[in-house]
Amino acid sequence: MAPPIKTHTLDTLRERCDEEGACLIWRGFYNNQGIPMVYAAHPATSQGRSGKNVSVRWLTALLAGDAAAQAELEPGAKKGTWRVTCGVAGCVEPTHIRRIDTRAHLAHIARDSHANNPVAESLRAERIARTRRAQAGKVDMATMRAAVASPRPAAHVARDIGVSKTSVARWRRRAAARVTTGVWGQLIAR
Numbered sequence: 651m652a653p654p655i656k657t658h659t660l661d662t663l664r665e666r667c668d669e670e671g672a673c674l675i676w677r678g679f680y681n682n683q684g685i686p687m688v689y690a691a692h693p694a695t696s697q698g699r700s701g702k703n704v705s706v707r708w709l710t711a712l713l714a715g716d717a718a719a720q721a722e723l724e725p726g727a728k729k730g731t732w733r734v735t736c737g738v739a740g741c742v743e744p745t746h747i748r749r750i751d752t753r754a755h756l757a758h759i760a761r762d763s764h765a766n767n768p769v770a771e772s773l774r775a776e777r778i779a780r781t782r783r784a785q786a787g788k789v790d791m792a793t794m795r796a797a798v799a800s801p802r803p804a805a806h807v808a809r810d811i812g813v814s815k816t817s818v819a820r821w822r823r824r825a826a827a828r829v830t831t832g833v834w835g836q837l838i839a840r
Contacts, residue, residue, distance in 0.1 A: 707732035
């Protein structure tokens, strides 16, 4: 028979931590994403069921009486990500932990990856300048008709007026379709 699964308290979790300033650094297991984990009896399961790995941050918030952690125990409740506000990766201090939803978590990850990568930011700025977003939608009808009527390749015309090659090609296809669609258009095109 398997030994009973340990039921954790705030004191048993603190025993497995090192104090560094105001933070409690977890000495135990971390998953692949670097989240501190502990094998424990899940509070929502019955006594006969086995335990599972749970986030130490979530369990600490639950044991400290956090309402958001309690809400995650409800059936069908959305699980959030428990992050630390102090910036120390292994911290599990209850006052440093807060819950954020998945969308905010993904936005935070994207912001961190771009903030720490100056090369990516400079490439992004160059890409925006190259596409000339300021000119989007600012081609007047006379310029568009001249681009459609021009015998030059679409790439050359597009470079001259500051739009993409696909825009010029699309204008030309639409102009050809207007002329040749319908019975009267086909008679006029002959």
